[in-house]
Amino acid sequence: MLLDTDLSAKNLFRAVNQYALTVPNYYIGVVPMEPYQFARLDRMVRTQLYEKGAHKHCANISRLYLPRKELGRGLHNLEFRAEMMLLNLWLTLSADENKSTRRAAILQHHRQTYSHASLITTYLHDKYGLTIRDNEAIPKTIQHLRKLQNRSLYNVISTTKLHKLLFSRRELDSVDLEESTLWLRKSMLTPQEEAKLINLQDRNLQWMSSKKNHKKCGKYLDVEHLASKCDRLLHTDYVRRHNEVARRIHRTLAKELGVKNIKKVERYKIDDRKFTKNGWISYDMSIHTEKKVQFNRPDIIVADKRKNRITIVEIGITSQNNLVKTEMEKKDKYQDLGKQMKFQTFGNHDTEIVIIPWVMTWDGVVTEFHNSYRRQLGISDRMEAQLQRIVLQQSHNFVLRELGVAATGITCECATR
Numbered sequence: 001m002l003l004d005t006d007l008s009a010k011n012l013f014r015a016v017n018q019y020a021l022t023v024p025n026y027y028i029g030v031v032p033m034e035p036y037q038f039a040r041l042d043r044m045v046r047t048q049l050y051e052k053g054a055h056k057h058c059a060n061i062s063r064l065y066l067p068r069k070e071l072g073r074g075l076h077n078l079e080f081r082a083e084m085m086l087l088n089l090w091l092t093l094s095a096d097e098n099k100s101t102r103r104a105a106i107l108q109h110h111r112q113t114y115s116h117a118s119l120i121t122t123y124l125h126d127k128y129g130l131t132i133r134d135n136e137a138i139p140k141t142i143q144h145l146r147k148l149q150n151r152s153l154y155n156v157i158s159t160t161k162l163h164k165l166l167f168s169r170r171e172l173d174s175v176d177l178e179e180s181t182l183w184l185r186k187s188m189l190t191p192q193e194e195a196k197l198i199n200l201q202d203r204n205l206q207w208m209s210s211k212k213n214h215k216k217c218g219k220y221l222d223v224e225h226l227a228s229k230c231d232r233l234l235h236t237d238y239v240r241r242h243n244e245v246a247r248r249i250h251r252t253l254a255k256e257l258g259v260k261n262i263k264k265v266e267r268y269k270i271d272d273r274k275f276t277k278n279g280w281i282s283y284d285m286s287i288h289t290e291k292k293v294q295f296n297r298p299d300i301i302v303a304d305k306r307k308n309r310i311t312i313v314e315i316g317i318t319s320q321n322n323l324v325k326t327e328m329e330k331k332d333k334y335q336d337l338g339k340q341m342k343f344q345t346f347g348n349h350d351t352e353i354v355i356i357p358w359v360m361t362w363d364g365v366v367t368e369f370h371n372s373y374r375r376q377l378g379i380s381d382r383m384e385a386q387l388q389r390i391v392l393q394q395s396h397n398f399v400l401r402e403l404g405v406a407a408t409g410i411t412c413e414c415a416t417r
Helices: 009-020 035-051 061-065 078-095 101-113 117-128 138-158 179-186 191-201 223-229 237-257 320-332 335-344 370-376 381-403
Strands: 273-276 279-283 300-304 309-318 352-361
Touching: 009 191, 035 078, 061 138, 078 101, 078 117, 078 138, 101 117, 117 138, 179 381, 191 381, 223 381, 237 273, 237 279, 237 300, 237 309, 237 381, 309 320, 309 335, 320 352, 335 352, 352 370, 352 381
Parallel strands: 309 352
Antiparallel strands: 273 279, 279 300, 300 309
16 A cells, blocks of 8 residues: 555655556546545545545645645645546547537437536536637646636635635745745655644644643744744744754855865754865854944855855744845845955955845745845755755744643544545
């Protein structure tokens, strides 16, 4: 059984789509089946995923069927698949009804028996508002139907108070949705681990606590507050999460600078300053300049003699409401420091100063500029996916702890959906 294998989450869903959910394809349009029967099959698949820990009852069901590039998990929806196949079949047969007596007979049989296939165009018009245009290519019509199906999933999400928060800014130009999904597309997470992080993004965790207010700060207890807005966690859990990201970025930059004997990520430790023949790299260290500046302690500074360049890196993990603002602030924060270091570091005025903010929300969302910033740092897609995963895992761990889940062992009691 596929669910008993050691496949990663991405590969498991791909295998389920290819080897399990393709079986009903042989019967669609041949064996009379109604929409509720396909919906029942989808429910059975979700039940199997839940029993193996690959899906949570309280998680966003619609996300299962969205593409991974759209924050979904890429599972095929049998009800949607049946709609597309039946529409394709009906349009193909109808196009040749006047040319082929055999196809005309098939259509006549479906009309006489009032099968679901014969009513598919009316059904899709009532359900999605799909209009079949004359002389429109069939593949284009099917593609349009697929977009309407995805839109229906988003409509369901928008009606749920918590689930809609992750998608609240997906249509804004300032947010890069595809870049925010690298952890879903590039990471090799187990199905169980992916389900946990998905549940965190869905913000469906605060019900696990019997208390309405946070015991440390007294404010209303919800995932958003615990993940990024609690003053009592600012200098502990938030710092540890920040440092886990900084350690990986620092290691990448140190390796690029030519620092020798770099250990694996798990054992890599950050020093205040490391020197090489190519320059130096510092972490969380105050820089003394001739003219006093307000901000002189960025997260990472790389002084590269080969490129005659000074790179200032500032890392931030925030909430969606403050994402764009935080990125702009961190971009502008060290402008004065950069000007002072321009001549002071290498002794010439031609030194290039580059200030790069690496900013992400606690639930993995990034701005439209994030891709260019992280590529300037030499961060590959796979490493960026790892950083997103680290942010989500760290957030998940301390959010559950603050809810008391780790201590009490509370499990999901939601009704099966």
